[in-house]
Amino acid sequence: MSNTIDNALNWCFKKSVWVYHVNAGGCNGCDIEILDALTPYYDVERFGIKLVHTPRHADALLVAGPVTRQVRERVLRIYEATPDPKLVVGVGSCAMGGGIWHNSYATLGGLGNVLPVAIYIPGCPPRPEAILYGVAQALGLVPQQVKKQEYLEVT
Amino acid sequence: MFRHTISELKEALVCLKAGQVTLHYPFEPSLVEDTFRGRPVLNTRKCMCCGACANACPARLITLTDSDGIRALHFELGRCTYCGNCRDVCPQEAIEMSMQFETSTANPEDLVIHAEFYLQTCRDCGAVVGTQREVDVVREKLSNSPVHTNYAGYFDLCITCRRKQAIHAPSLTLEVVP
Numbered sequence: 001m002s003n004t005i006d007n008a009l010n011w012c013f014k015k016s017v018w019v020y021h022v023n024a025g026g027c028n029g030c031d032i033e034i035l036d037a038l039t040p041y042y043d044v045e046r047f048g049i050k051l052v053h054t055p056r057h058a059d060a061l062l063v064a065g066p067v068t069r070q071v072r073e074r075v076l077r078i079y080e081a082t083p084d085p086k087l088v089v090g091v092g093s094c095a096m097g098g099g100i101w102h103n104s105y106a107t108l109g110g111l112g113n114v115l116p117v118a119i120y121i122p123g124c125p126p127r128p129e130a131i132l133y134g135v136a137q138a139l140g141l142v143p144q145q146v147k148k149q150e151y152l153e154v155t
Numbered sequence: 156m157f158r159h160t161i162s163e164l165k166e167a168l169v170c171l172k173a174g175q176v177t178l179h180y181p182f183e184p185s186l187v188e189d190t191f192r193g194r195p196v197l198n199t200r201k202c203m204c205c206g207a208c209a210n211a212c213p214a215r216l217i218t219l220t221d222s223d224g225i226r227a228l229h230f231e232l233g234r235c236t237y238c239g240n241c242r243d244v245c246p247q248e249a250i251e252m253s254m255q256f257e258t259s260t261a262n263p264e265d266l267v268i269h270a271e272f273y274l275q276t277c278r279d280c281g282a283v284v285g286t287q288r289e290v291d292v293v294r295e296k297l298s299n300s301p302v303h304t305n306y307a308g309y310f311d312l313c314i315t316c317r318r319k320q321a322i323h324a325p326s327l328t329l330e331v332v333p
Contacts, residue, residue, distance in 0.1 A: 040176055040177055041176060041177060041178060042177070042178060042180065043177040043178075046177070093214075093233065093234050093235060093236060096233035096234065096263055096266075097216075097231060097233040097234040097263060098234060099214060099234050099236065100213060100214040100215075100234070100236060102214070102215070102216075102234055103215070112263070117261075118261060119259055119260070119261050120233065120259060120260060120261070120263065121258075121259040122232070122233050122235065122258050122259070122260075122266060123237070123256065123258070124235070124236035124237055126256070127256050129178075129180055129185045129256065129257075130256045130257060130258070130259065132180055132181055133180075133181055133257040133259055134257075134259030136181040137259050138259075141181060141182075142181050142257075144259070144260055144261075144265070145255065145257050145258065146194070146255075146258045146260055146265045146266055147265055148264060148265055148266075148267050148268075148269070149196070149197065149267070149268040149269070150268075150269045150270070151197075151199040151269070151270040151271070152270075152271045153225075153270075153271055153272045153273055
């Protein structure tokens with residue numbers, strides 16, 4: 001998976017990344033935070049990131065929400081319509097593992113079950129800063145901060 | 156025409172006065188409030204693996220599994236909604252909501268907390284009583300009370316065996332009043 005990011009890096013620096021925003025059955029919370037990230041206060045356009053109106057112009061997909069059964073076909077069609085090379089960013093806890101709908105019959109339990117995801121941004125919803133950080137991490141500007149916490153009792 | 160130019164100049168002056176609005180964010184730390192709830196962190200020294208958090212979690216991302224004398228506490232924080240219920244119910248105050256929100260990762264396994272604790276089994280029937288730490292905590296809390304001396308033998312018994320022993324205990328036998 002880190003290989004995907006490395007490949008993404010190579011072409012991301014050559015030109016600006018244009019993103020297409022997909023709501024795959026989310027509650028709109030993540031969508032509002034994505035909108036916040038586009039405002040002049042947070043300003044993702046500093047990194048050359050711009051929202052476009054059709055997946056055919058996009059380099060990356062910002063997908064929010066647990067993928068519902070109804071929306072799965074549409075998400076796949078959007079993914080196929082996006083020209084290669086493409087990057088999929090999962091925004092929100094729902095995209096990561098289904099969120100609080102992880103075991104619902106109506107969802108497919110996260111974006112990872114449907115599309116190959118380059119980076120996940122957890123949060124419910126993630127702060128605009130978190131989205132910025134995730135995007136900057138995908139571009140290789142900042143390091144990853146989290147790692148697995150493990151504890152085994154030895155007495 | 157001239158009027159327009161003047162108004163545009165005024166706007167330009169306002170913009171100059173306002174200065175830079177945009178955060179310099181990914182290259183400088185972001186300020187968060189003290190009450191902010193970020194990624195939960197488990198203090199494994201305090202935790203006694205009682206499972207109160209697993210009961211309270213609305214996303215059901217905290218699971219307890221028993222196997223081979225070990226109870227595993229597993230957090231899948233990728234699904235976390237940062238509600239803070241686990242912190243609120245924890246009797247040991249072992250869970251803390253950190254200030255960290257930059258949790259983006261390519262691998263959901265990075266957002267896992269896994270802790271394993273030894274189980275205490277019943278000395279009579281071998282059923283699970285709880286974790287050894289749980290028993291230790293109860294023993295410590297009761298160490299100053301008179302109950303401790305009377306019921307010291309009950310700590311490593313399961314609930315069924317405890318009932319069986321208590322019913323035959325001499326202090327509990329009832330006097331039949333004629």
